[in-house]
Amino acid sequence: MPALALIFHLIDGVDAGTRGPVSRAAAAQAAAWCENIAKTSPYMHAGHFASLQEVLEHYNRAPAAPVGDTELKPLNLSVTELAHLEAFLRGLSGPLKTPPELR
Secondary structure, three states: OOHHHHHHHHHOOEOOOOOOEOOHHHHHHHHHHOOOHHHOOOEOOOOOEOOHHHHHHHHHHOOOOOOOOOOOOOOOOOHHHHHHHHHHHHOOOOOOOOOHHHO
């Protein structure tokens, strides 16, 4: 699962794999997978978002899929909450000393 998608599943409080509550291990792994995420644009499978802000806005709106169904649900975060989330993700850049088993 792409790292940012995992983060959004964690925000929702549901583990994307088990559909149960998020475990501490899943939260730690999500942070490890997002290491240096601010330096890895473009984002998404086709690279159609150039910035983290665009990705966050996409997940916040959760638009309908152009084809088929989507599991996305709007996050309904405020402008301030989106800015804080982006700052958190940017803060995961740099030497983080993530244990290898969480990468």
